[in-house]
Amino acid sequence: MPNRFVRLPAFVAIGLLVGAACGGSSSGASEKPTKVEIAVEAPWAKFAGDPISGQLYGFQEVIKLANAAGGVHGTPIQGLVWDDNFDPATAATVQAQGLDDPYFLGLIGPSNSVTSLGTMQTLQAHSISFISWFATNPKVTDSGYSVAHRVCSRDDTEAPASARFMVSKGAKRIEVLASRQDQTQGLADALVGWLKTNAPDVVVQRDTVQNGQSDYSTIITKIKAFNPDWIYFSADDNVEVPPLATQLRQAGFTIGKNLNWMGSDGQFDPALITKSQGAWEGAYVPNVFPDPTSVPSAQSMVAHMKADYGADFIDTKAGPWWGAVAEATQILIQAIQRSPVKNGKISREDVLYHLNHDTFDTLFGPVKFDSKGDVAGAGVYMFQAKGSVMSYLGPISLS
Amino acid sequence: MDPITLALQQTVNGLTLGSLYALIALGLALIFGVLEMLHFAHGEVYMIGGFAAVGVAAVLLGVHGVTIPPILVVGVMFIAAMAIASVLGVAIERVAYRPVRNLDRLAPIITGIGVSYILRNIAQMKSGGLWVPVQASALVPQTNLHIGSISAPFMAVVLIVVSLFLMLALDAFVFRTTLGAAIRATAQDREAAGFIGINIEQVIFVTFILASALAGASGALFALRYGGLDSQIGFLILIKGFAATVIGGIGNLRGAMFGGLLLGVLESLVGGFISTAFQDTFVFVLVIVVLLIRPWGLFGERPLERA
Numbered sequence: 173m174p175n176r177f178v179r180l181p182a183f184v185a186i187g188l189l190v191g192a193a194c195g196g197s198s199s200g201a202s203e204k205p206t207k208v209e210i211a212v213e214a215p216w217a218k219f220a221g222d223p224i225s226g227q228l229y230g231f232q233e234v235i236k237l238a239n240a241a242g243g244v245h246g247t248p249i250q251g252l253v254w255d256d257n258f259d260p261a262t263a264a265t266v267q268a269q270g271l272d273d274p275y276f277l278g279l280i281g282p283s284n285s286v287t288s289l290g291t292m293q294t295l296q297a298h299s300i301s302f303i304s305w306f307a308t309n310p311k312v313t314d315s316g317y318s319v320a321h322r323v324c325s326r327d328d329t330e331a332p333a334s335a336r337f338m339v340s341k342g343a344k345r346i347e348v349l350a351s352r353q354d355q356t357q358g359l360a361d362a363l364v365g366w367l368k369t370n371a372p373d374v375v376v377q378r379d380t381v382q383n384g385q386s387d388y389s390t391i392i393t394k395i396k397a398f399n400p401d402w403i404y405f406s407a408d409d410n411v412e413v414p415p416l417a418t419q420l421r422q423a424g425f426t427i428g429k430n431l432n433w434m435g436s437d438g439q440f441d442p443a444l445i446t447k448s449q450g451a452w453e454g455a456y457v458p459n460v461f462p463d464p465t466s467v468p469s470a471q472s473m474v475a476h477m478k479a480d481y482g483a484d485f486i487d488t489k490a491g492p493w494w495g496a497v498a499e500a501t502q503i504l505i506q507a508i509q510r511s512p513v514k515n516g517k518i519s520r521e522d523v524l525y526h527l528n529h530d531t532f533d534t535l536f537g538p539v540k541f542d543s544k545g546d547v548a549g550a551g552v553y554m555f556q557a558k559g560s561v562m563s564y565l566g567p568i569s570l571s
Numbered sequence: 572m573d574p575i576t577l578a579l580q581q582t583v584n585g586l587t588l589g590s591l592y593a594l595i596a597l598g599l600a601l602i603f604g605v606l607e608m609l610h611f612a613h614g615e616v617y618m619i620g621g622f623a624a625v626g627v628a629a630v631l632l633g634v635h636g637v638t639i640p641p642i643l644v645v646g647v648m649f650i651a652a653m654a655i656a657s658v659l660g661v662a663i664e665r666v667a668y669r670p671v672r673n674l675d676r677l678a679p680i681i682t683g684i685g686v687s688y689i690l691r692n693i694a695q696m697k698s699g700g701l702w703v704p705v706q707a708s709a710l711v712p713q714t715n716l717h718i719g720s721i722s723a724p725f726m727a728v729v730l731i732v733v734s735l736f737l738m739l740a741l742d743a744f745v746f747r748t749t750l751g752a753a754i755r756a757t758a759q760d761r762e763a764a765g766f767i768g769i770n771i772e773q774v775i776f777v778t779f780i781l782a783s784a785l786a787g788a789s790g791a792l793f794a795l796r797y798g799g800l801d802s803q804i805g806f807l808i809l810i811k812g813f814a815a816t817v818i819g820g821i822g823n824l825r826g827a828m829f830g831g832l833l834l835g836v837l838e839s840l841v842g843g844f845i846s847t848a849f850q851d852t853f854v855f856v857l858v859i860v861v862l863l864i865r866p867w868g869l870f871g872e873r874p875l876e877r878a
Contacts, residue, residue, distance in 0.1 A: 220699040352848075380848035384803040386793070389584035389727070390842035390850075397572040411801040414702045418798045422713055422724050447704045449798060 206516035208244045210235075210504055211252035211270060212497065213281035218258050223441060226490025227305070228253065229481050230497035231280055237476065238505050245513060249505060256282055260290025267291055271298045277523050278302065278504045280497060285309030285355050292317050299520040301527050303504055305496035308437065308460055309355050313544040321527060321541050323500045324460035325550035327355065331362035331406075332370075333552035333568040334434050334458050338402050339371045341432065347400040348378045349391070349407075349416075356406040359436050363404060381405075381412055388419045396423060406436040413439055417448035417455075428454025440491055440555060442562050455557045456565075462536065462553045463564040464495030470535040473498055488561050492553075499534040506532045576720050581843035582836050587727040587796070589835020590734035593828045594789040595812035596819065597741060598782030600827035603816065604758035605778045608676070611683030612663050614809030615690035616783050620656035621790025621800045622694060624648040625705045628794075632706055641710045645795070648710075652791035653784040660783025661776060687806070694802035704799035711795055726796045737788060738828050741781065745824060750777060758822065814858050820871025829870060 212231040216224060235251040243249050252270070256263035263282055270276035271294070279295065279302040282288045288307040295302055296317045303321040304312065310326050338346060346367070350360035360378065367374050377398045379391050395403070403420075407413060413435070417427065425431040433455035440457050464470040465487060477494065478486045486494075504523075510530060511522035531540040542548045551570065555562040572580070595617060602610045631644045667686045671678035707713070711729065715722045745751040756764040757774045765771050789808075794800050815834050819826025834854060841853045867873055 215700075217696055218700045220696070221701065379842075380846070382807075382851060384801065384807050386797045386800070386804065387584075387588050389587060390581060390839045391847060393572075393577065393580050393584060393843060394847075397577065411700070411702045411803065414704060414799060415797045418707075419724075422715065443701070447702050447799065449704060449706070449708060 203513040203516070204246045205244055205275070205513045205518050206247070207250065207275035208247050208508060208518065209250045209252060209270070209273065209276045210278050210280065210501075210508070211254050211276070212501070213254040213256050213263065213266065213279060213287070214283035215258035216253070216255045221441075221443065222485065222489035223491040223493055226481075226485070226494040227283070227497045229477065229490070230494030231501050233473070233477055233480060234498045234501040234505065236480075238502075244505070244509050244518070249508075252276075254281075256287045258284060258287065260287050263287040263291045264294060267294065267300075270300065274517055276300070277508050277518055277520060278527075280305070280500045280504060282307065285312055288312045288320070289315075292320055295319050299524060301504070301507070301520065301524045303500040303527075305461070305493065305500050306437075309358065313546050318528060318545075319524060321500075321503075321545040323496050323503070323539070323547055323550070325552055326460075326546065327359050328362050329550065329570065330437060330458055330460055330552050331359045332366040333570055334404065334436075335363045335366040335371070336570075337456070337458070337554060337568050338404070338432070338434055339367075339374065341402075343371075343374055343402045343432075345375045345377075345398065345400040346402045346404055347395050347398060348376055349381050349403065349405045350378075351381045351385075351407040351412055352383050353408055356408050356436060356438075359406040360404070363406075381407065381416075383412075385412055386415045388416050392419055392423045395420075395425075400431065402432045402434060404434045405439070408436070408438045410439060410441055410444060413444050413452060414448040417444075417451040421451040427452060432456065434458075440493075440562055442488070442491070442557065442560055445557050445560060453557050453559075457555050457557070457562065458568065459492055459553045459555055460550070461492060461496040461499075462551070462567070463492040463555070464498070464535060465492075466564050467495075467536055469537050470495060473535040491562065492555075492564075495535060499536055499539065502534045503527070503532045503539060506530070572720070577843060578840065579721050581839040583721055583723050583727075584843075585836035585839030586731050586832060587723070587835070588838060589832035590731050591789055591793060591808060591831075592811045592815045592834050593738060593831025594734055594785050594792075595808050596815035596827035596831040597738060597824060598785050599812050600816050600819070600822055600824050601741075601745075601754075601778055601782045604822040604824070605754060605761075605775060606668070606672070606679075607822075608668070608679045609683065609813070610663075610782070611680060611809070612667070612686040612690065613660075613782065613786060613812065614805030614807075615687050615694075616656050616660050616663070616805070617786040617790045617793075617808060618694060618800070618802065618805030619659055619690060619790070620652040620783075620787025621794045621804065622698075622703070623655040623787065624652040624791035625703055625794050625800060627651040628705050628710065632709055645710055648795075649788055649791050652787035654787070656783040656787025656790065657780045660779040660786070664775065664779045687809075691802055691806060698802050700802060702799050702801050705794050707795055707798040724796075730792045730796050733788070733792060737785060741785065742824060742828075744781070750774075754778060811854065814854050816868075817858050818861050818869060820868025823868060823870045826868050826870025830868070 235249050239248045254266035283306045285307040288304050296319045301319045305323050308327045310328050313320050348360050350356045427433045435457040437460050440459050444452050507523045507526040510526045511518045531538050552568045554565040554568050627648050631639050667682040668679045712725045714725050753769045753774050815830035816827045819830030838850050842850045
């Protein structure tokens with residue numbers, strides 16, 4: 173009998189030791205994942221240029237720094253680059269590469285609302301968390317998918333902020349133009365709605381621009397008859413901006429003098445100044461995240477980016493988007509790092525749990541997602557086309 | 572602005588737009604007349620012609636220390652646009668249409684759509700899908716011309732005048748030359764035209780040269796009028812070009828001209844007086860109405876009923 177009492181604890185102790193050696197621990201702190209993959213998704217080729225290159229560099233820079241600091245428990249993070257061509261079907265095709273890959277743990281992007289909305293159901297079915305930096309359509313996080321997150325602010329924040337800005341500058345008559353897309357029409361609807369409620373004295377005329385439209389003579393004739401002091405143009409494809417700006421100038425409107433231009437976030441592109449032969453200079457453009465070069469807490473990351481990609485590129489060409497991509501990537505990597513490793517793997521569910529519950533340290537400061545996947549208190553920031561750059565004016569008051 | 576002035580102003584605006592539609596519709600009608608097929612890559616020929624013109628302007632205006640007279644630059648732009656578009660048009664016919672010409676009628680439509688996608692995607696990748704500007708202010712006066720209270724940019728007037736000239740020149744070629752007669756004969760009955768000694772392959776070659784050169788010239792006019800272009804312009808105008816040919820009468824050259832101009836003017840009037848949101852809807856309502864009332868188009872001839 174005494175022998176049995178001696179043997180039982182010994183077996184239990186041996187069993188625990190064997191279990192620990194085989195990876196049975198749930199702490200995971202000491203175990204190394206076999207592989208860690210994340211991806212960034214955007215229409216890289218379609219919008220080839222400095223701003224979108226900057227966004228890719230933002231993703232790569234964060235991974236580089238994270239890997240230099242040990243990656244995920246010693247395993248380097250592999251950053252995949254997926255091109256969705258701004259098309260949900262293409263997005264679904266590229267995402268299929270990661271769906272059944274057990275080491276694929278999350279997606280930075282899709283960059284746009286249309287691709288996010290078109291693929292989020294599949295991502296949800298595979299528990300793949302995604303963090304978009306530019307999908308501003310409210311439906312992205314209002315649809316109830318727990319995998320959906322974004323670091324940018326929403327259209328229903330941006331449009332009222334733009335309206336508030338115009339009114340604060342004394343707007344009396346506003347020509348509201350929107351291209352024929354759900355998102356741009358939604359922005360225009362939200363703007364007009366805010367004006368009706370909060371600034372009923374402001375007179376509004378509304379027109380629709382066909383996607384890719386080049387001839388604005390019909391609309392400009394109407395604008396001349398309406399004689400506005402502001403034009404609000406909500407367009408996603410920037411191909412519409414240069415011809416409209418140049419034709420307005422030809423019709424006698426000078427932006428910043430007898431007509432002010434307020435664009436939507438998609439128009440944040442200093443190249444539009446030269447593409448419109450200077451006619452667009454003076455235009456205001458809101459953005460859904462801050463300019464990292466103007467945020468004190470982001471200066472360390474800005475210095476890393478400048479060291480790797482050049483100060484001129486970061487200061488004048490890349491725009492502010494790279495900061496948001498870097499922020500999203502930092503969040504996802506931290507969520508992965510905080511998840512336990514079991515049998516060399518990290519589960520997507522654990523990553524999702526941390527994304528939805530933790531606070532993360534980012535270049536813009538601490539970030540926590542709300543129950544929908546939006547960043548609580550995400551702001552809107554105003555820029556103005558000046559010289560050859562988009563000059564940062566500061567945050568717009570949201571209240 | 573009173574309603575009559577507004578209507579006149581929108582009519583002038585519409586004529587500019589309609590002139591481009593008419594030039595594209597003419598090319599489509601010409602090719603349809605001869606080959607009885609819809610040339611789905613015609614919009615891309617127009618787009619590439621425009622890019623050729625913009626490229627030539629960039630090179631000529633970028634030569635340091637040499638001042639080339641603007642009129643010369645514009646002339647070279649047009650020649651380059653028409654030449655490159657013609658070569659492209661003929662190449663498309665050889666590669667995408669000729670091998671499937673005698674197959675099912677669907678085959679050339681599919682190959683045409685395929686070529687259209689390929690060309691558009693190449694242009695999109697090369698241009699980044701963005702607006703590619705041309706320094707129009709260095710090439711054409713940016714002033715407005717006025718008649719009473721109606722005004723139009725100088726280049727819009729040039730576009731209308733040049734388009735009308737090209738339309739009339741094509742009309743004269745087709746209706747007053749031997750080669751034009753051969754084109755008409757082929758359009759009427761390709762087999763019979765072959766029996767009387769007309770070289771059908773030569774007619775097809777000339778047809779594609781003419782249609783493509785017109786498209787190239789239109790692309791150059793577009794770039795000068797709007798100060799640049801992007802890779803999507805071909806697709807957008809192709810739809811309007813098809814609509815114009817249906818309204819005028821498929822395969823009918825004069826009908827295509829009229830259809831294009833009518834479409835441009837009505838589109839502007841709808842945008843000006845009803846809503847800019849319904850311009851495109853209106854175009855297709857008009858096409859449906861024409862097809863219901865006169866399926867052969869406004870200028871087409873009613874087909875003879877067989878006894």
